[in-house]
Amino acid sequence: MKSFNDMDAIANPLRRRLNIALWLNAALGRFIILMGILGAALLSLKMIRPELAPFSFYLFFFTPFLALYAWLECRKKDAFFKKYETIEILDCLFRDDGSVTAFYEEPSLNRDPLFYSVLKKSIHGRLPEIDPLYYVKRIIPVLLFFALAVLVPPRITETREQHRQIISSLTQPLVDKIEENSVLFSDEEKAELMQNLEEIQNDARGVSREKWEAIEEVQERIDKAVDLKNQNIQKMLSDLNRMSTLLDNQEQKIRSAPGSPKTQAAMEKLLGNLDLNNASMRLSPMKQAELDKLLNQMKEAVDKEALKQALGDLQKELSSCGCLGKEPGYNMCEGSGDGEGECPGRGGISRGRGDAAMVFGDDKTLPQAKFKDQELSNRFLTPEDLVDLGVTPLEPKPDPGKFSPGTLKSFESLEGTQVSRTRISPGQKDVISKYFAK
Amino acid sequence: MEESNQIQEKIDRIHPAVNSLIRELNQVLLDKERLIQDLVTGILSRGHVLLEGLPGLGKTELVKGVAHLCSVDFKRIQFTPDLLPSDITGSFILQQTNEKREFIFQKGPVFTNILLGDEINRASPKTQSALLEAMQERCVTVMGETFSLPDPFFVMATQNPIEMEGTYPLPEAQVDRFLFKLHLTRPAEGVLSDIVLNRVFGLPPKQEPVMNLEDLRSAIRIAQEIYISEAVASFISRLVDASHPDSPLAPPLVKKYVRYGASPRAAIALGSAARAKALVLGRVQAGFDSVKQLFPLVMNHRIILDYSARIDGVSVNQVMDDILKNVDEYSKSLPSGVRES
Numbered sequence: 001m002k003s004f005n006d007m008d009a010i011a012n013p014l015r016r017r018l019n020i021a022l023w024l025n026a027a028l029g030r031f032i033i034l035m036g037i038l039g040a041a042l043l044s045l046k047m048i049r050p051e052l053a054p055f056s057f058y059l060f061f062f063t064p065f066l067a068l069y070a071w072l073e074c075r076k077k078d079a080f081f082k083k084y085e086t087i088e089i090l091d092c093l094f095r096d097d098g099s100v101t102a103f104y105e106e107p108s109l110n111r112d113p114l115f116y117s118v119l120k121k122s123i124h125g126r127l128p129e130i131d132p133l134y135y136v137k138r139i140i141p142v143l144l145f146f147a148l149a150v151l152v153p154p155r156i157t158e159t160r161e162q163h164r165q166i167i168s169s170l171t172q173p174l175v176d177k178i179e180e181n182s183v184l185f186s187d188e189e190k191a192e193l194m195q196n197l198e199e200i201q202n203d204a205r206g207v208s209r210e211k212w213e214a215i216e217e218v219q220e221r222i223d224k225a226v227d228l229k230n231q232n233i234q235k236m237l238s239d240l241n242r243m244s245t246l247l248d249n250q251e252q253k254i255r256s257a258p259g260s261p262k263t264q265a266a267m268e269k270l271l272g273n274l275d276l277n278n279a280s281m282r283l284s285p286m287k288q289a290e291l292d293k294l295l296n297q298m299k300e301a302v303d304k305e306a307l308k309q310a311l312g313d314l315q316k317e318l319s320s321c322g323c324l325g326k327e328p329g330y331n332m333c334e335g336s337g338d339g340e341g342e343c344p345g346r347g348g349i350s351r352g353r354g355d356a357a358m359v360f361g362d363d364k365t366l367p368q369a370k371f372k373d374q375e376l377s378n379r380f381l382t383p384e385d386l387v388d389l390g391v392t393p394l395e396p397k398p399d400p401g402k403f404s405p406g407t408l409k410s411f412e413s414l415e416g417t418q419v420s421r422t423r424i425s426p427g428q429k430d431v432i433s434k435y436f437a438k
Numbered sequence: 439m440e441e442s443n444q445i446q447e448k449i450d451r452i453h454p455a456v457n458s459l460i461r462e463l464n465q466v467l468l469d470k471e472r473l474i475q476d477l478v479t480g481i482l483s484r485g486h487v488l489l490e491g492l493p494g495l496g497k498t499e500l501v502k503g504v505a506h507l508c509s510v511d512f513k514r515i516q517f518t519p520d521l522l523p524s525d526i527t528g529s530f531i532l533q534q535t536n537e538k539r540e541f542i543f544q545k546g547p548v549f550t551n552i553l554l555g556d557e558i559n560r561a562s563p564k565t566q567s568a569l570l571e572a573m574q575e576r577c578v579t580v581m582g583e584t585f586s587l588p589d590p591f592f593v594m595a596t597q598n599p600i601e602m603e604g605t606y607p608l609p610e611a612q613v614d615r616f617l618f619k620l621h622l623t624r625p626a627e628g629v630l631s632d633i634v635l636n637r638v639f640g641l642p643p644k645q646e647p648v649m650n651l652e653d654l655r656s657a658i659r660i661a662q663e664i665y666i667s668e669a670v671a672s673f674i675s676r677l678v679d680a681s682h683p684d685s686p687l688a689p690p691l692v693k694k695y696v697r698y699g700a701s702p703r704a705a706i707a708l709g710s711a712a713r714a715k716a717l718v719l720g721r722v723q724a725g726f727d728s729v730k731q732l733f734p735l736v737m738n739h740r741i742i743l744d745y746s747a748r749i750d751g752v753s754v755n756q757v758m759d760d761i762l763k764n765v766d767e768y769s770k771s772l773p774s775g776v777r778e779s
Contacts, residue, residue, distance in 0.1 A: 021773040028775075085770045088669040092767045097725030098716075101667035109665055109722050111446055126779045134775040 006116040007087065007104050014127050015086040021130050022079055026070035028135055034059065034066060035142040039149035050154035093123050164201065170215050171197045177222050184225040193218055240315050244308065446722055448660045453720045456482070456657060458648035459507055460718070466503035466642045467496045469629040473620055475718060476735055477504065481654075482661040483714035485617020485707060486573050486593040488558075488608075488739065495622040497596040499642055501554045504594075508654045509647040510551035511588065517561035519604065523568035527578045543580065548572050551588050551651070555595035559605040566612060569593060573615045590658055610698075610742065617707050618732075619739040657717065664713035666724040671709065672769050674729055678705040680765045681741050681757075689764035691757045695747035700740040708736045726767050734758045 038059045045053040074080055084104070091100035100119065103110040112118075178185065178193055185193065200214050456478065463474045480487045481504065489497045498514070505512030515526060528546030532539055547553060548569070558566065572578055573593050577586045595616070597608075613619075625633065636643070649657070680687040682699030692699070711732045712724035719728070738754050747757075772778065 018773060018776060021776045025773055025775055081770060084669075085768065088768045088770075089772070091669065092726060095725070096727045096767070097721060098667050098670045098723045098728075099721070099725065101669040102665050102723035105667050106665055109446075128772055128776045128778050131775055131777045134777075 007100075008083070010116065010120055010123070011083055011086045011090060014089065015081050015083060017127070017130060018081045018086065018089075019074075022081070023067075023071050023074055024130070024135060026074050026079075027067050028138060030066045030070055031063070032138065032142045034062060035146050039142070039146040042146075042149040043152060046149075046152060046154040048155075053154055089128070090119070090123060093126055094119055095122075167201050167203075167211065170212075171201050171218075174215065174218050174222065181222070181226060181229075184222075184229055193221065237315060240311055244311050244315075445660070445663055445665070448656075448663070449717060449720060449722060452653065452657045452660055453717070455649040455653055456718055459504075462507050462645050462648055463500070463503055465645065467500045468632055469625050470622070473622065474500075476618060476620055476732075479711055479714045479718055479732070480618045480620075481508075481590075481592060481714075482657055482717055483617060483707070483710040484590060484592075484658050484662075485710065486595070486615060488613070488616040488619045489594060489596045489622060490599055490619060491596070491622030492600065492624070493598060495624060497622055498554060498556060501552065501594045501596075503642060503645070505552045507645060507648050508551075509650045510590075510654060512552045512554065513547040513550040514554040514556060515547050516556045517558050517565070519560060519562060521561045521565045523565050524580075526565065526568045527572070527580055530581055543583070543585065545585070546578075548578060549585070549587060551590055552592050552594060555593055557598055558595035559597050559607055561606065563606050563609065566606065566608060570612060570615065573612075590654060613739045614701060614703055616739065617711065618735040620735065661714040661717045662710070664716045664724055665722055666709060666713060669767075669769065670712065670724050670726060670729060673726055673765075673767055674705055674708050674712070676765050676769075677729070677733055677761060678702070678708065680761045681737060687765060689760045691752065691760040695743050695750070695752050695757060696741055697744040698742040700737055704736055704740045708732060711736060730762060733762060737761075 038056060041056040041059065042053055045056055087100055087104045091098060094100050099110075099115075103115065175194070175197055178190060182190060196214065196218055200211055203211060460471075460474055460478050463478070464471055467474060477487060477500065489500070491497055502512060502514075515521070524546065526546050526548050528544050528549065530541040531544045533542045555569065558569075572587060572591070576589070576591050577584050579585075593616075676687055678700050679685045680689065681692060681696065681704075682688060683693050683696045685692075685699070688696075708729060709724070712728045715728040715732060716722070716724045734755065737758055741754050741757060743752065743754060743757065747753075
């Protein structure tokens with residue numbers, strides 16, 4: 001294969017252009033990958049370790065090496081255009097008649113001295129060109145991604161002090177509650193609770209799920225103690241009410257001329273209960289002393305009026321035995337309104353304990369109700385109301401086909417050998433799979 | 439340099455005769471310049487040509503015209519189902535001379551320069567195969583004795599695409615021996631009126647030969663000396679390779695519909711045809727344009743499609759177009775990011 005200067009002069013600029021395009025392509029791919037990695041690293045660091053995020057910009061120093069690497073790789077893979085391959089392109093651009101390649105290979109075939117000048121003139125302005133848009137289109141998305149990674153603000157990390165403040169804001173109300181209701185806890189219990197709260201507060205791991213759970217546990221223990229106290233007070237009030245009822249039926253003096261033996265026995269039992277409840281109410285010492293005094297007065301009352309007076313005082317005193325600064329028992333939630341969860345059985349998701357007494361409102365007819373309420377004239381059904389709508393020849397049987405798709409259609413195969421083919425909804429499937437996964 | 443100049447001179451000397459042949463043939467078959475140029479290209483590349491077209495389009499007249507204008511021997515065989523191989527090749531017959539009887543070889547119609555096999559697909563496969571040796575080896579063997587055929591020797595067979603009943607389609611091995619398969623189409627309306635006006639009894643105009651046998655031989659020889667560059671040869675090989683469904687160069691249609699691609703004989707044929715085409719065009723080198731132009735003629739009977747092509751209505755022409763569209767003329771494609779002006 002021979003070459004000569006005329007052909008070189010025409011082919012070399014094209015060859016250079018094509019090789020630059022090849023190198024740019026190789027570098028472009030790597031640049032896109034680098035920018036992608038850089039953006040991803042920047043985003044990750046901003047989320048995980050914001051203080052290290054600026055260091056990711058050091059990856060930019062790889063850019064020149066990347067260009068060099070692309071060039072070396074093209075060389076290694078022998079990807080660059082050779083002169084002969086460029087001449088093939090020139091041939092196709094010229095007349096597509098094989099003359100350029102033939103004359104390049106066998107110059108003696110060319111008898112036209114003007115051939116190269118014609119060739120040069122013919123391909124002038126028709127040589128393939130590097131398209132900058134091609135590269136811009138590919139770089140823009142990755143640059144946008146990188147810009148986005150730069151613009152995303154780093155995650156604000158809480159300092160240790162901020163952690164302490166958050167935890168304090170959670171634990172301090174509990175400490176206050178314990179202090180306020182210290183009589184509800186024994187010294188050991190109180191010390192344990194305080195120690196738990198202190199450990200939670202001093203834990204350096206920040207706000208975590210475990211901490212929340214620990215705080216919840218302490219909260220539950222306090223609530224449980226308060227509930228116990230309230231229950232005892234309620235029992236005592238209940239006994240006093242019953243006692244008051246008994247007294248209303250008693251005509252004579254209690255001690256000197258006792259009533260019927262049955263009433264007497266009931267009174268004795270109620271007094272015994274009052275003693276028991278009194279012992280387990282866990283009131284403050286001062287309050288407890290007052291209550292003991294009133295209880296003794298009631299026991300020592302000689303006539304009905306004195307006893308009723310003592311009972312009234314005792315009820316009043318008991319009602320004033322507040323727990324957590326509120327009225328004890330259920331009587332504090334009288335009236336209407338949902339409240340904010342402080343009243344048992346009322347309110348939304350924070351409505352309080354489930355075992356609280358239910359409060360019924362007025363009867364309402366639902367707007368979507370199929371049947372309307374009808375008041376019976378005699379308050380019971382008369383034969384006229386019981387009219388036969390029709391008589392069926394056989395006993396009515398449920399039609400399995402009319403069941404909704406989610407229900408079991410047939411109960412016939414009870415041996416367990418057959419499989420129910422009933423279709424179930426995705427929601428039900430989820431519940432069933434969760435159940436069997438346990 | 440001297441050798442190159444000699445080729446150029448030879449081309450310059452024979453090219454006018456070739457041009458005259460094409461010009462005169464255009465008088466035989468009106469409005470078929472392209473087909474005639476392809477036929478002459480086939481003759482100059484020493485290839486056999488299969489002409490396909492409906493009856494009455496002038497296939498036989500065209501071949502007869504070639505023989506007449508080149509002043510070469512011409513014979514015609516009308517292929518029929520009862521035609522025997524010996525009817526083509528000839529046979530030994532017992533002949534009485536003055537003193538003795540001896541077997542003398544009676545040459546068949548195959549001993550000619552241009553053999554017109556009319557409706558070749560009507561003969562039995564046994565008879566068709568009698569042409570095989572003649573077409574490829576350019577000799578005939580009868581009863582163990584081999585006889586060379588005249589030089590040049592061409593088979594120009596015609597085939598009728600309709601009336602397929604009672605025909606024997608040519609086997610692939612035999613079809614592959616034809617350089618080109620040319621399709622004759624009906625003339626345009628304007629041309630038809632010219633034919634009506636000027637062709638009384640359908641006879642072609644009287645023409646004088648434009649070259650003799652020696653000129654034809656010389657033209658064929660010169661065509662084989664035409665220079666073909668490595669780039670063009672590489673393009674031919676890529677095109678032929680792309681016709682195989684298992685080739686990495688194969689375009690989607692080839693991968694989906696082609697059962698068998700073209701053989702290396704097709705690549706040789708395409709190279710020879712490109713050289714001959716250069717002679718027709720008066721060039722010293724074969725070009726990419728000639729290869730692209732001749733590719734369908736060389737390939738259309740060599741690419742075997744599978745049944746799915748028939749179901750989907752995909753033709754060989756569509757497959758060949760797909761190959762030409764997808765195979766780059768450059769051995770190395772332009773890099774992405776470079777746009778052609």
